[in-house]
Each structure stands twice: as structure tokens, then as C-alpha cells.
Amino acid sequence: MSDPAREAIVQAVSAAVGRGQPTRSDPDTGPSQVAWLPPEEDWEAAAASLQALGDELLVIKGRQELAAALGEITARHQVKRAVRWDHRLLRRLDIDRLLAEQSVDCAAIAGEQDLRSLAAEAELGVTALDALVVSTGTLVMRGGRGRERAVSLLPEVHLALVTPDRRLRAIKDLVPLWQQWRSEPGGPPGSVTLVTGHSRTADIELILVSGVHGPKYIYVLALEFPWDD
Amino acid sequence: MIVTSQPGDAVSSSPKRRRVSLFIPCLVEDFFPEIGEAAAVVLDRAGVAVDYPEAQTCCGQLAYKTGHRSETRRFARHFLETFARAEAVVSPSGSCVSMVKNYYPSLLADDSTWAQAAEDMAGRVFELSQYLVDVLGLKDLGASWPGRAVYHDSCQVSRALGVSEQPQALLRAVAGLELRELDGADTCCGFGGAFSLQFPEVSERLLDDKVAAIEASGAEMVVSAEVSCLMNIGGRLAKTGSPVKALHLAQVLAGKEARS
Amino acid sequence: MKVRTDRIKEMAAAAAADQGLHQTLLAAAGRFRQLRQGGVAAFDDLEKARDQGRRVKERCLAELDRLLPRLEKQVRAAGGRVHWARDAAAARAIILGLARARGVKRVVKGKSMMSEEVGLNQALEQDGLEVFETDLGEYIVQLAQESPSHILAPAIHKNKQEIAALFADKLGVDYTDDPEELTRIARRVLRQKFLQADMGITGGNFAIAESGTLALFENEGNIRMSTTLPRLHVALIGIEKVVETYRDFDVLRKLLTISATGQKLSTYLSLITGPRRDGELEGPDEFHLVLLDNGRSRILADPLLRQSLYCLRCGACLNVCPVYQCIGGHSYGWVYSGPIGCLLNTQLLPRGQGGPAPFACTLCGACAAVCPVKIDHPKVMLHLRWLMAEDPAWPLPRPPAARLGLSLYAWLATRPAGFRSASALARLLAPIAAPGGKARLTPPAISRWGRTRRLPRWQRPFSQRWPGLRRRLGNREEPS
Numbered sequence: 001m002s003d004p005a006r007e008a009i010v011q012a013v014s015a016a017v018g019r020g021q022p023t024r025s026d027p028d029t030g031p032s033q034v035a036w037l038p039p040e041e042d043w044e045a046a047a048a049s050l051q052a053l054g055d056e057l058l059v060i061k062g063r064q065e066l067a068a069a070l071g072e073i074t075a076r077h078q079v080k081r082a083v084r085w086d087h088r089l090l091r092r093l094d095i096d097r098l099l100a101e102q103s104v105d106c107a108a109i110a111g112e113q114d115l116r117s118l119a120a121e122a123e124l125g126v127t128a129l130d131a132l133v134v135s136t137g138t139l140v141m142r143g144g145r146g147r148e149r150a151v152s153l154l155p156e157v158h159l160a161l162v163t164p165d166r167r168l169r170a171i172k173d174l175v176p177l178w179q180q181w182r183s184e185p186g187g188p189p190g191s192v193t194l195v196t197g198h199s200r201t202a203d204i205e206l207i208l209v210s211g212v213h214g215p216k217y218i219y220v221l222a223l224e225f226p227w228d229d
Numbered sequence: 230m231i232v233t234s235q236p237g238d239a240v241s242s243s244p245k246r247r248r249v250s251l252f253i254p255c256l257v258e259d260f261f262p263e264i265g266e267a268a269a270v271v272l273d274r275a276g277v278a279v280d281y282p283e284a285q286t287c288c289g290q291l292a293y294k295t296g297h298r299s300e301t302r303r304f305a306r307h308f309l310e311t312f313a314r315a316e317a318v319v320s321p322s323g324s325c326v327s328m329v330k331n332y333y334p335s336l337l338a339d340d341s342t343w344a345q346a347a348e349d350m351a352g353r354v355f356e357l358s359q360y361l362v363d364v365l366g367l368k369d370l371g372a373s374w375p376g377r378a379v380y381h382d383s384c385q386v387s388r389a390l391g392v393s394e395q396p397q398a399l400l401r402a403v404a405g406l407e408l409r410e411l412d413g414a415d416t417c418c419g420f421g422g423a424f425s426l427q428f429p430e431v432s433e434r435l436l437d438d439k440v441a442a443i444e445a446s447g448a449e450m451v452v453s454a455e456v457s458c459l460m461n462i463g464g465r466l467a468k469t470g471s472p473v474k475a476l477h478l479a480q481v482l483a484g485k486e487a488r489s
Numbered sequence: 490m491k492v493r494t495d496r497i498k499e500m501a502a503a504a505a506a507d508q509g510l511h512q513t514l515l516a517a518a519g520r521f522r523q524l525r526q527g528g529v530a531a532f533d534d535l536e537k538a539r540d541q542g543r544r545v546k547e548r549c550l551a552e553l554d555r556l557l558p559r560l561e562k563q564v565r566a567a568g569g570r571v572h573w574a575r576d577a578a579a580a581r582a583i584i585l586g587l588a589r590a591r592g593v594k595r596v597v598k599g600k601s602m603m604s605e606e607v608g609l610n611q612a613l614e615q616d617g618l619e620v621f622e623t624d625l626g627e628y629i630v631q632l633a634q635e636s637p638s639h640i641l642a643p644a645i646h647k648n649k650q651e652i653a654a655l656f657a658d659k660l661g662v663d664y665t666d667d668p669e670e671l672t673r674i675a676r677r678v679l680r681q682k683f684l685q686a687d688m689g690i691t692g693g694n695f696a697i698a699e700s701g702t703l704a705l706f707e708n709e710g711n712i713r714m715s716t717t718l719p720r721l722h723v724a725l726i727g728i729e730k731v732v733e734t735y736r737d738f739d740v741l742r743k744l745l746t747i748s749a750t751g752q753k754l755s756t757y758l759s760l761i762t763g764p765r766r767d768g769e770l771e772g773p774d775e776f777h778l779v780l781l782d783n784g785r786s787r788i789l790a791d792p793l794l795r796q797s798l799y800c801l802r803c804g805a806c807l808n809v810c811p812v813y814q815c816i817g818g819h820s821y822g823w824v825y826s827g828p829i830g831c832l833l834n835t836q837l838l839p840r841g842q843g844g845p846a847p848f849a850c851t852l853c854g855a856c857a858a859v860c861p862v863k864i865d866h867p868k869v870m871l872h873l874r875w876l877m878a879e880d881p882a883w884p885l886p887r888p889p890a891a892r893l894g895l896s897l898y899a900w901l902a903t904r905p906a907g908f909r910s911a912s913a914l915a916r917l918l919a920p921i922a923a924p925g926g927k928a929r930l931t932p933p934a935i936s937r938w939g940r941t942r943r944l945p946r947w948q949r950p951f952s953q954r955w956p957g958l959r960r961r962l963g964n965r966e967e968p969s
Contacts, residue, residue, distance in 0.1 A: 012786035014554035194758040203626035214710025260945035296878030300899035384853035421851025426934035430505035464942030
């Protein structure tokens with residue numbers, strides 16, 4: 001396949017950089033191991049980061065507390081419908097049943113039409129997290145089947161569940177995680193979304209307004225109990 | 230050479246007295262000669278032997294900044310020839326010093342006769358306060374000038390030369406002078422050489438902002454180490470009948486002695 | 490976008506007379522500076538990071554001829570397609586061709602300077618497509634049929650009352666000037682557009698060659714919508730946006746957000762590698778990356794001008810530029826504004842069409858002091874002035890008289906006696922040449938200067954005073 005524009009551009013660039021000595025890229029000096037925080041570390045830093053963004057992290061110590069937290073959040077935002085990822089953590093916790101107890105209709109997404117209509121109508125989207133960056137309060141989510149981006153984007157409230165073994169100190173600690181994902185079969189994930197706080201804009205007279213296109217509220221539930229029994 | 234130590238010298242005589250050649254910018258030569266005189270007096274009081282190479286003309290900044298490099302090279306070569314034997318070149322204008330220090334070397338880089346001279350000159354040309362503080366290690370020159378002052382942190386002094394603390398340290402040591410904070414002290418006054426002629430409305434708006442900040446500070450004088458800013462700011466202050474005076478750092482440091 | 494760069498002086502003069510605009514711009518710039526300062530204060534070793542960022546850009550651009558094919562290979566491997574556009578017309582044709590071939594009717598767009606650069610919206614609309622800008626500021630500007638005036642805050646030149654009237658007029662809603670309420674209206678209207686759109690068009694902040702990944706930063710979520718919901722995603726980027734590795738990207742991303750808004754990270758960062766994969770329920774069926782040259786390879790060829798391509802579009806230079814804060818984005822007459830706009834407009838437009846942009850600058854250097862990748866704007870500005878003054882390939886109309894005057898001035902420079910005589914002559918003529926004087930010899934620009942400032946008066950020159958002064962100095966140099 002020959003594209004004259006491609007040839008012309010590559011040639012012009014090559015001539016412009018005066019292709020001579022290729023410069024070497026900086027050697028990868030950073031750690032190749034992902035520096036997960038020790039699971040026993042507390043949640044204070046992460047909670048403070050989320051609070052600074054105007055969002056909330058709740059430490060959940062058991063299934064009862066989880067039910068109570070879900071009850072409070074759904075009541076506060078008058079949630080009637082919810083969508084969720086088809087994710088092992090959410091299935092094991094039986095989120096659908098817990099929400100049903102609050103009279104909230106919740107289901108994982110089964111098909112594409114389902115996704116568009118459900119996610120567009122639901123007030124609450126429930127996801128898990130691949131990582132939580134504690135110094136910035138950043139939620140890291142890979143996309144894919146059962147991990148739809150729309151769930152954390154379309155509803156007004158985003159609820160994210162995270163376990164203590166999925167915490168990183170700083171954004172730069174994502175470098176080895178990305179490298180790990182990239183070396184998996186199939187290459188890097190088709191999409192990785194980093195969320196640092198709820199949707200916001202200051203486009204009108206620089207006045208900060210929350211929830212312009214994405215969620216207006218974010219809750220992170222930190223699961224401090226053995227959920228996988 | 231006779232080494233003398235005069236009463237009132239700010240530095241004790243050293244085995245070898247420092248010598249500087251004064252570099253007087255065009256604006257000082259024709260419009261603000263008293264600033265040049267003040268600079269000479271201040272250097273003299275600091276114990277430095279001062280000379281003035283009379284063949285000097287202009288650094289060529291206006292030509293350079295309007296894009297005329299071939300013309301500027303004539304200025305540059307003449308400057309380097311004139312000051313070839315100078316131990317150090319000192320000027321009461323940051324922008325002219327920046328021209329010589331920051332632009333002559335690249336301008337003459339391909340000139341086999343002058344490239345080395347330009348490089349060497351870059352290391353021995355100084356704005357007045359830079360020379361006093363960084364080279365001589367002086368802060369207190371025994372000057373006295375009572376009143377409230379603000380310092381206009383000229384772009385061509387602060388950003389182009391990295392000189393901002395030195396003039397302010399010198400001002401703080403002036404007896405009776407109260408140095409106040411100036412809001413937006415390092416914001417451009419709108420002069421910009423040919424810019425003020427090409428974009429007069431914009432230049433005036435920036436100047437008015439600067440003057441408003443100066444007046445809001447409650448200062449009786451605005452001090453700068455850059456002649457062109459002073460011409461701009463001082464010209465506006467005078468036109469509007471403001472009581473605030475625009476003074477060069479050298480004038481303040483020289484005190485009454487240099488006032489004509 | 491219509492090129493009006495030749496009218497920068499007139500537009501700047503008009504904007505400078507608009508005190509309201511000046512106050513708005515000052516407030517906005519002040520707010521952005523404050524945000525940046527807050528971020529910088531919490532940032533350890535910004536200087537080191539700026540040096541690192543500069544090196545990353547230097548290396549990636551020096552390697553660009555290798556990185557572009559590598560990026561192409563990786564995008565293809567991920568199932569995406571890569572298109573190459575030499576100029577704006579080619580970029581428009583590629584995107585229009587895609588829209589026609591896929592039966593696209595509605596397009597949603599994420600904020601993109603590139604789209605302005607190639608004049609994409611007009612081209613799509615002329616072809617009968619419905620095009621919606623979805624960044625709130627861009628949406629406002631589009632409704633008003635204007636163009637963005639600030640990289641970060643496109644509608645910064647409009648106050649909330651103007652926006653309220655605009656919404657009431659164009660969207661048929663009740664008048665409200667409450668930003669919260671206005672935002673809610675835009676959310677509701679645009680949400681439908683996202684769900685109905687066939688094509689999402691975005692720019693891209695970086696493209697990572699080693700993995701074929703596009704990185705997009707935003708705070709609102711409209712870019713996520715545009716890249717998630719429509720069945721086609723087209724990303725238009727300049728060829729200079731390519732970095733080699735994720736690690737390179739990591740160096741630049743922190744500089745970008747800190748410099749723009751003081752954020753350690755923007756609200757959303759999307760890392761997109763190809764279209765929807767097998768078995769997935771969302772994401773576009775097709776991902777198209779359009780790589781645009783449009784003069785960039787020419788800029789790349791000049792070792793000094795090359796740094797103009799390091800720009801991350803953070804907007805920090807606009808927020809410290811005294812001229813920008815006086816004249817606003819529109820006065821620059823084309824896509825880019827502020828210090829970086831003076832550089833890019835001049836270089837990206839065909840030579841001679843950029844107008845006197847490099848002269849619309851006082852060379853104060855505030856921009857270079859904050860630039861996250863240490864672009865030396867004044868140095869590049871001076872380089873362009875030189876090219877325009879002396880290189881026939883860069884025409885700048887200049888009155889012959891000015892040129893002659895300058896030559897005379899330079900000629901006198903090496904003749905001290907002549908130089909002094911010339912100023913003596915000027916001194917002699919001064920009384921009659923002054924504004925209002927008998928002979929109207931004062932150039933109009935100087936007269937204008939004199940209307941707002943007291944012109945300095947000719948004095949007995951320093952050179953004549955020196956002999957007397959010299960005798961009064963204690964530490965005078967003895968004649969050897």
C-alpha cells in the first residue's frame with residue numbers, strides 16, 4: 001500500500017532532522033515491579049486526596065457496612081436504577097441484591113443496546129478499580145468486556161469499589177503497571193481511563209461548576225474485609 | 230598607575246585597583262546624561278577607576294530587535310573594538326548589557342575575527358548593580374535618599390540578565406529610603422522598543438497599568454535599572470502631572486552629589 | 490478559519506481600547522496564574538522536570554522520522570487506521586471522505602486546536618453534516634458563531650449575561666445567567682447529541698509510538714463521550730505530538746497539567762489504543778488517526794525554530810503575557826494566540842501570510858520563564874523578525890524610508906564623530922521639529938508617543954560632560 005502523502009511527510013521529516021546519528025532513548029531506570037502499597041497501610045492519604053477533590057472515600061469493614069453505605073448513597077441521590085460492571089468483585093459482593101434491598105434496580109450490561117439505554121437512564125454506575133493512586137485520588141480503570149467506560153461516565157453518580165492490594169503511591173507508579181499491561185498478549189488495553197475527581201468546568205467566567213458531562217459525584221468504597229470467602 | 234585611597238571610600242584600597250570602562254547607551258548620552266554621571270560617581274565612590282572610551286556609539290539593539298542582523302554586526306564589531314582593552318564594561322542599562330552579553334556571541338559566531346572577542350566580552354560586561362553587588366561584593370554605598378520608593382523590575386534586567394535581587398539589596402541599604410512592594414513589579418511596562426511605536430495603543434494600556442500600580446503603592450518614586458523603562462514610565466508620570474518621580478538606581482545611589 | 494493576521498495592529502488597537510475586555514482577560518490570566526502557582530508550589534523540583542521535558546521533546550523530534558512509522562505500525566496492530574495529511578485541505582478531505590463513506594450525519598467534537606487549524610467545522614457543515622462542539626466553552630463559542638480566544642478557556646471573552654442571552658436565543662430556554670444552570674442546560678442538550686452522533690472527532694495531547702496509544706486530557710468528560718459513544722472515532726493530531734514511550738509521556742503529562750491549571754492530573758485522562766475489540770460492548774467500531782504536517786516538517790528543519798514544535802498547548806505563556814492580556818486571543822487573527830501564537834501563526838501559515846505577529850511582543854520574556862518545555866519565545870521571535878527583515882523568502886512589507894534610515898544609522902555606528910554630529914543635528918532641529926513645531930519633521934509614531942508621554946528633551950550629551958566629570962572623580966584613571 002503506497003500513500004504519496006505518507007512518503008512525502010516521512011521524507012520531509014527525515015530530511016528536516018538530518019538523519020545522522022540516531023539519538024538513544026533514555027534508559028529505563030525506573031522499577032519494573034509495580035510498587036503496590038502494602039495492604040495493611042491505612043486509607044487516610046487516599047481519603048484526604050478524594051476529599052480535596054470534593055469527593056468521598058468510605059472505608060467499609062464488613063458486608064453490613066457495605067449495605068449501609070449503599071443505602072445512604074442511593075437515598076442521598078434518589079437512585080432508582082443502577083448499572084454495573086460485570087466484574088468478579090461486584091458479583092461476589094452481590095451488589096445487585098444489596099441494591100435491590102434499597103429498591104434500586106441494578107444489572108450488569110448484557111448487550112450493546114442495553115448499555116446505551118441503561119447507562120443513559122441510570123442514576124448510578126458501579127465499577128471496580130484496577131488501581132487507586134492515593135496521592136492524587138486517581139481512579140484507574142481498564143476498559144473491556146464487563147468493564148464498560150460508559151458505566152463510570154454517563155450516570156450522575158459513580159461508585160467505585162477498591163481493595164487494599166490495588167493502591168499506588170503516585171501517578172508515576174503507573175509506568176510499570178502500564179508496561180506490564182503492554183507486555184500481556186494482545187498488547188495494552190484498548191482503553192485506560194484515569195479519573196481524578198468528578199467532572200467539572202470553569203468555562204463560564206471561570207466559575208467552577210460540577211458535573212458538566214461526566215458524573216457530578218464520586219464515591220470510593222475501600223473494602224477492608226475478606227470479600228472473597 | 231597611582232593607587233590612592235581617598236577618605237570616604239566604600240572599599241579599602243586593594244593591591245590592584247579595579248578599572249571599569251563606562252558604556253553609555255544612546256538614550257543616556259542624549260537625553261539622560263545625568264544618569265551616566267551618577268553611574269560614574271557611584272563607581273568612583275566604590276573605589277573603582279572609571280574611564281570612558283570616547284569612540285563608543287551604540288550597541289545596535291534597535292537594529293537587532295527589528296531583525297536587521299547584518300547592520301547590527303557593524304555596531305557589534307565597533308563596540309568590541311572600542312572596548313577591546315577594557316578590564317570590565319559597566320552600563321546603567323540592562324537591555325544594552327543584555328544585547329552585548331546575550332546576543333553578540335551568536336551574532337558573530339561565524340565571524341572568525343570577532344567571534345572570540347564577543348565570547349570574551351560576554352563575560353566582562355555588567356549592568357551597574359550587577360557589577361557593584363556580584364563583582365565588588367558591595368551593598369551599602371553610603372547613599373542617602375529619604376522617601377518611599379518602589380522598584381520596577383525591568384524585563385531586560387530581571388529576566389534577560391537574571392538581575393533582580395542586586396538592585397533591591399542596594400536600595401534597601403540607602404539611608405532613609407523605604408522600599409515598598411510593587412504589585413506586578415516584574416510585569417512589562419509596555420515599552421518594548423519599536424513595539425511602543427508599532428503597537429501604541431497596547432503599549433499605552435500596559436503603561437497605564439504599570440503607572441496605576443506605582444501610584445497605588447503610595448510611593449514617591451519609582452526606581453529602575455533600565456533607562457528605556459524610565460523614559461516610558463517617567464514620561465507618562467510627567468505628562469499626567471503625577472508627583473511620583475522616575476529615578477535610575479544610579480541616581481539614588483549617587484545621592485544629591487549627582488543631581489544637577 | 491479565516492486568516493486575518495495581517496490586521497493584527499488594527500485589531501490589537503481596537504481590543505486595547507476595550508477596557509471591559511482587558512479587565513476580563515486580566516482576571517482570567519490572574520486566576521490561571523494563581524492555579525498554576527498553587528500546583529507549582531506542591532511540585533518538587535519543577536526546574537528538573539522542565540529540563541527533562543525539554544530533553545524528551547528534543548529527542549522525540551530528532552527521532553520523528555522513525556517514531557511516525559512506528560506509531561503507524563502500532564496503531565494498525567491495535568486495529569486502527571492511520572492517515573497522512575500534508576496540509577489542511579488534505580486533512581479536511583480525509584475526514585470528509587470518511588464521513589461520506591460511512592454515512593455519517595452527526596458529529597460530536599472534543600476541543601481541538603487542530604480542528605481550528607484546518608477549518609474542519611466549516612468543511613463538515615458545508616457538506617451537510619451536523620457538527621457539535623461539546624466542550625462547554627467551545628459550545629458557547631460555536632453557538633455564538635465565533636472562534637475560541639484562549640487555549641484553556643475558549644469563551645473567556647464572554648460574560649455570563651452574554652452567554653445567558655445566547656442560550657435563550659439559540660436553545661429556546663428561559664433566560665438564566667446562573668453558571669450552574671447554564672451548565673445543566675448544556676449537559677442536557679449535548680447528552681442527546683452524544684447518544685445520537687455517528688462520529689466523534691478529537692485532537693490528541695500525545696501519541697505514544699511504542700504502543701500506538703493516544704492520550705487525551707480534559708476536565709469535563711466530553712472527550713470521553715466522543716471517544717466512547719459514536720461508532721467512529723477520528724483523532725486529528727500534528728506530527729509533533731508523537732513521543733516514543735509511555736515513560737516519555739509520563740514526563741510530559743505532569744508538566745502539561747501543572748502548567749495549564751495547576752492540577753497534578755486533569756479530571757480525565759483517556760489512553761486509547763485502537764477501536765473496540767472483539768466481544769466488547771462499547772467503543773467505536775473504527776479508530777482513525779490523522780497525522781497532519783501542514784508546515785511542521787519545515788519548522789523542524791530549522792534548528793532554532795524547531796523548539797516551536799515542543800509546545801504542549803498548556804496556555805501558561807498566554808496567562809503571563811502582558812500583550813495577550815491586553816488584546817485577547819482574537820486579535821492575533823488566526824488559530825493560535827499569545828506568545829506561542831506569534832510563533833506558530835507565523836510559521837504554520839504560508840510565508841508572508843502571518844503578518845507582523847513576531848513584532849506584537851515586547852520581548853519581556855515572561856513566557857519563556859514559565860514554559861514547561863523551556864521554549865525561548867523571545868529568541869524565536871527575534872529569529873523570525875530577522876528572517877522577515879532579511880530573508881527574501883519571508884516577505885514583510887516595509888517602507889523603504891525606514892530601511893534607509895536604519896542603514897544610515899548603522900553606517901554612522903562605526904563613525905563616532907559622524908554619530909555625534911547626527912545627534913547634534915537632531916538636537917538643533919528639535920525645537921522646530923517637535924509636535925506642533927514649525928517644521929513637521931517628527932515622525933507620526935513619535936508624535937503619538939508624545940501625546941501620552943512627555944518626550945525626553947535633548948541635553949548637553951554625556952560625551953561633552955565627561956571631561957569635566959572626569960576631573961571631579963577621585964579614582965580617575967591616570968593617563969598612562
